[in-house]
Amino acid sequence: xxxxxxxxxxxxxSEEAFLTINCTYTATGxxxxxxxxxxxxxxxxLLLKATKADDKGSNKGFEATYRKETTSFHLEKGSVQVxxxxxxFCALSDGSNYQLIWGAxxxxxxxx
Amino acid sequence: GAxxxxxxxxxxxxxxxxxxxxxxxxxxxxxxxxxxxxFPKQSLMLxxxxxxxxxxxxxxxxxxxxxxxxxxxxxxSTLTVTSAHPEDSSFYICSASGQxxxxxxxxGQGTRLTVV
Numbered sequence: 001x002x003x004x005x006x007x008x009x010x011x012x013x014s015e016e017a018f019l020t021i022n023c024t025y026t027a028t029g030x031x032x033x034x035x036x037x038x039x040x041x042x043x044x045x046l047l048l049k050a051t052k053a054d055d056k057g058s059n060k061g062f063e064a065t066y067r068k069e070t071t072s073f074h075l076e077k078g079s080v081q082v083x084x085x086x087x088x089f090c091a092l093s094d095g096s097n098y099q100l101i102w103g104a105x106x107x108x109x110x111x112x
Numbered sequence: 113g114a115x116x117x118x119x120x121x122x123x124x125x126x127x128x129x130x131x132x133x134x135x136x137x138x139x140x141x142x143x144x145x146x147x148x149x150x151f152p153k154q155s156l157m158l159x160x161x162x163x164x165x166x167x168x169x170x171x172x173x174x175x176x177x178x179x180x181x182x183x184x185x186x187x188x189s190t191l192t193v194t195s196a197h198p199e200d201s202s203f204y205i206c207s208a209s210g211q212x213x214x215x216x217x218x219x220g221q222g223t224r225l226t227v228v
Binding site: 036042043044045046089093099100102103104105 | 118146154155156158161205207217218219220221222
């Protein structure tokens, strides 16, 4: 079945560092790909998404490119802030019933 | 984006009692709603999928008599944890999708349930 694998955390960085959180997927069809963020004590929020190969999703300085050849959707940000500290989830949807397949989540800690 | 409101955000209940959690889509018709449970430091575990007007489909290992799901209208789904026990303490999150949403789901804020 479809699955999502993302790098284990926690990832600890200093403020203004470059961020990459890896995400790879397996899917039989042509899924849509998502990054969700969960800030401490809050529910999930959609961060960005891409619905077809080579699409780039971007929001709040974060971006991820849908790479079909490497089945990847890595999350990047050029300069992180303390406020970016959260748990980030990669997910896919095959669109058949809106159900999302989730990665395990990566906790990001940004130190001042 | 579309708004999904989940209530309450936190609840503490005594062991043996029942707790109801509501999930409402505020500005769209949610034909499908999902209920998730999140254990500490783990990803979301899908508990059940519900379509408006029909019985929920539960994932393997989820007790349907313990976690009652009702999706009576296109804007409201409820999860009732019956005869709660301390091991039911968790973070419960709902999400909702509608036909106009393509593949995207929108999430409620989550409910932190603590059973004492």
